[in-house]
Amino acid sequence: MATDIVVPTLGESVSEATVARWLKQPGEAVKQDEALVELETDKVTLEVNAPTAGVLSEVLVPQGQTVEVGALLARLEAGAAAPAPKAATKKAPAAAGPEPVGTRGAPKAEEPAPAPAPGPTQSPAPAPAKAGVPAAGRVEVKVPTLGESVTEAIVARWIRQSGDAVAADEPIVELETDKVTLEVNAPVAGVLGDVKVAAGATVEVGALLASIAPGAAPGAATVAPGTGTIPENKEAPAPAPAPAAAPAKAQALDPRQVSRTAAGGRIGAGDLVAFLSGQPLSPAVAKLVADNNLDPSRIPASGKDGRLTKDDVLQVLQNPGLLKPAPIANLAKPGLTAPGGAKPAPAPAPTPTPSGEAHPREERVKMTKLRQTIARRLKEAQNTAAMLTTFNEVDMSAVMALRSQHKDAFEKKHGVKLGFTSFFAKAVVAALQAVPGVNGRIEGDEIVYAHHYDLGMAVSTPSGLMVPVIRDCDAKSFADIERALGELAAKARDGKLSLPEMQGGTFTITNGGVFGSLLSTPIINPPQSAILGLHKIEERPIALKGKVVIRPMMYLAVSYDHRLIDGREAVTFLVKVKEAIEAPETLLLGL
Numbered sequence: 001m002a003t004d005i006v007v008p009t010l011g012e013s014v015s016e017a018t019v020a021r022w023l024k025q026p027g028e029a030v031k032q033d034e035a036l037v038e039l040e041t042d043k044v045t046l047e048v049n050a051p052t053a054g055v056l057s058e059v060l061v062p063q064g065q066t067v068e069v070g071a072l073l074a075r076l077e078a079g080a081a082a083p084a085p086k087a088a089t090k091k092a093p094a095a096a097g098p099e100p101v102g103t104r105g106a107p108k109a110e111e112p113a114p115a116p117a118p119g120p121t122q123s124p125a126p127a128p129a130k131a132g133v134p135a136a137g138r139v140e141v142k143v144p145t146l147g148e149s150v151t152e153a154i155v156a157r158w159i160r161q162s163g164d165a166v167a168a169d170e171p172i173v174e175l176e177t178d179k180v181t182l183e184v185n186a187p188v189a190g191v192l193g194d195v196k197v198a199a200g201a202t203v204e205v206g207a208l209l210a211s212i213a214p215g216a217a218p219g220a221a222t223v224a225p226g227t228g229t230i231p232e233n234k235e236a237p238a239p240a241p242a243p244a245a246a247p248a249k250a251q252a253l254d255p256r257q258v259s260r261t262a263a264g265g266r267i268g269a270g271d272l273v274a275f276l277s278g279q280p281l282s283p284a285v286a287k288l289v290a291d292n293n294l295d296p297s298r299i300p301a302s303g304k305d306g307r308l309t310k311d312d313v314l315q316v317l318q319n320p321g322l323l324k325p326a327p328i329a330n331l332a333k334p335g336l337t338a339p340g341g342a343k344p345a346p347a348p349a350p351t352p353t354p355s356g357e358a359h360p361r362e363e364r365v366k367m368t369k370l371r372q373t374i375a376r377r378l379k380e381a382q383n384t385a386a387m388l389t390t391f392n393e394v395d396m397s398a399v400m401a402l403r404s405q406h407k408d409a410f411e412k413k414h415g416v417k418l419g420f421t422s423f424f425a426k427a428v429v430a431a432l433q434a435v436p437g438v439n440g441r442i443e444g445d446e447i448v449y450a451h452h453y454d455l456g457m458a459v460s461t462p463s464g465l466m467v468p469v470i471r472d473c474d475a476k477s478f479a480d481i482e483r484a485l486g487e488l489a490a491k492a493r494d495g496k497l498s499l500p501e502m503q504g505g506t507f508t509i510t511n512g513g514v515f516g517s518l519l520s521t522p523i524i525n526p527p528q529s530a531i532l533g534l535h536k537i538e539e540r541p542i543a544l545k546g547k548v549v550i551r552p553m554m555y556l557a558v559s560y561d562h563r564l565i566d567g568r569e570a571v572t573f574l575v576k577v578k579e580a581i582e583a584p585e586t587l588l589l590g591l
Contacts (some may be wrong), residue, residue, distance in 0.1 A: 003051055005074040007067050010041050016068045017041045020151065021206065024056050030076070037073060040151055045205070054078040138211040139188050143203050146177050152204045153177045155197050164192050166212065173209055177495075190214040288313045298324045311462035374464050381526050386562040389521040390570050394578045396537050396552040399423050402584055414479035420534075421457070421485055422478040424509060426587045427580035428532060429453045429474045432507060435573045437565055439506050441527045447564060456505035456525060457485055459492040460515075466492045467525055469505040513537065519555045529564045532577065533557040 010017055017039040024036050035047040036056065050056075058075045061067055146153055153175040160172040171183035172192060186192075190212040197203055197210075285308050289296050296308055299316050303309040316322050367375070381387070403418055410418040432439040432453060440449045453474045456467040468488035473481060491497045508525045513536040522533040535555045541548050556577060560570045580587055 001078055002057065003054070003076045003078050004072055005036060005048060005050070005076055007039065007069050007071045007073060008046075008048060010039075010046075010069055014041050014069075016066055018066050019061050019063050019073070020045060020204075021063050022059060023047070026056055026059055029053075029055050036076075039067075045145075045151055048073065050076055052076065052078040138193055138213050139190070140208055141172065141184060141187065141210045141212060143175065143205050143207045143209060144182075144184060146175070146182070146205055152202055155199050155201050155203060155209070157199050158195060159183070160186075160192050162192055162195050162210075166190065166192055175203075184209065186212055188212055188214040285310050285313060292317060295323075300324065309462070371464050377526065378523050381523050384526065385524055385529075387524060387559055388562045388567070388570070389557050389559040390567065390574060391519070392556045392571075392574045392578050394554050394556055394581045395542070396420075396554050396581065399581055399584050400537075400552060410479070414483070416479055416482045416486060418478065419482060419485075421509075421511075422481040423581060423584060423587070424532070424534060424577070425455055425470070425473050425481050426478070427577045428455060428507060428509060430580050430587065431573045431576035433474075434576050435569050437569050438530045438560065438573045440564055441506075441529050442561070442564055443527070450506040452506065454505050454507075456502075456508035456528070457488065458508060458510035458525075459489045461493045461495075463495060466497060466502065467505065467508060468492055468497055468501050469503065471504075507531070509534065511535075513554065519557065521557060522559050524559055524561060530558055530560040530570070530573075533559070 007017060018041075020038040020040040022037050024030055024034075030036060030050045030053065032051070032053045033049045036050050037048050039046055039048060055077045056074060057077045059073075060075070061071070061073050067073065143153060154177075156174040156176040158173050160166050160170070166172055166186040166189065168187070168189045169185045172186050173184045175182055175184060193211040193213055195210045196208050203209065288294075288310060289299075289308075292313075294313065294316065299308055299312055300322060301308045302312055399420065403420070403423075407418045410416075436449055439453070440447050442448075452472060454469050454471050455473050456469050458465055458467050468491070470476070470481060470484045470488065476484070488497070488501065491501070505525065505528060508528055508531040510522050510531060511534040512520050512522075513534050516536055518536050518538065520533050520535065522531045524531045533556070535557070537552050537554050539550050540553045542551050542553065543549075544551070556574060558570055558574045585591075
């Protein structure tokens, strides 16, 4: 009996997915709950598993095609016997020579190495295997799972090169995504064979990066130049010493010590920056540092193991005062000396373009997956909702005085700082309870009124805007809300938010004031029907009881879907928020 394999429910507001790759092919036997196909949405990559054991009889949707929820993907013949296992192929032919390591000039794997000529009474004998390079099959190194909703990465740099001996779990290549930089480790000890993907190339999850010939002892042998094979009975030469931290004399730059990431295996400007600074830099970071003549050792690093990220460099370019107060060591000219000499050579001036400018007038950069998703969802909100924005202003005096009076005691008791977010979250909950329509959403021809208060909090990260959700804010204390926001914001910045942590919000708060925004019209976060925008607190003269006084004022903006929420409801909601902030004691007394 055939079992249909269909596209499962993909999550809130997600109606379609792309078939990323088939993990099983027609005719292959599968176990129950074994992954059959990988689907990719704008939020997450997920696997569809076999409901029963059997044989995959038919694949109906090819890779790369977009499918909707419930669409038929394949058919599984339940209970069918698994095919007989194929003959083992790991054993090398008797006459085969050693399998090459895979460096330039090496013979192909299918070409056996020539055996010595037999004597008059001697039959042909196989060539002996070289030390450390077995004739058995290789172990493939592939792009690992990169995290939720991340399907591709850039090969930042190769830490080990073809022919190098590697230990198990030793890092061999560094990958860079829009959220995180990670290292791929060697699954076994051996010799790194052919590198399939050059530095700077984009690869998908599961793509083949390289292969390892297992069994070689790290450091036991080295590759003979230009041969791709390992000579027998030769000790590995001692590695060249690393440049001293502060040598009395300038040391000559050894090109063999510089990692190459440029096309064709050449040394690029970013490679020199990384080598001379003693820091491993990704191609994007190295280019940014080199283009702006920066000293990487003076830039505060926030990445893993103290590495520089692109965001670190951009922050320094925007605010040069962030540079560490260290002695300036100019970049030595390529091929001359390493830093630390008595008279470092000045950095070369950038070559002007034909137009006479130091840098190109334009730069074309591919959008990240996250940025594509943000763009699509925001445009979808504009195209779908009848969006309108209404404004008001709020006097922040009472909240600021209350916060100033109790912030130290609050932090001492709860272990978290008291911010303005918890005040606005509580004010929004009170306003939503008074105007329930603002907490609703449209689904088809129905209105869904939520009786829970799960507030999305827009968080800006180096990768883009994310909206984690704080659940049940009506039941949480001020400290609970501040603590939850801190934890979710940290996860967002580290790229560790899970899909459930970003789903199910009924209303969103976004704060452009932290960046200095005085007034804006925020875009709603579908399928929600409204969003509150907070702005910069600015002292302004206002008329109060017949007198002109200076007060800290903030503009509030609520954008709403006019299909569901009328102007009266939107204005009433915003006035309720204003009243609660200007009299915060009402939040504590439930008034």
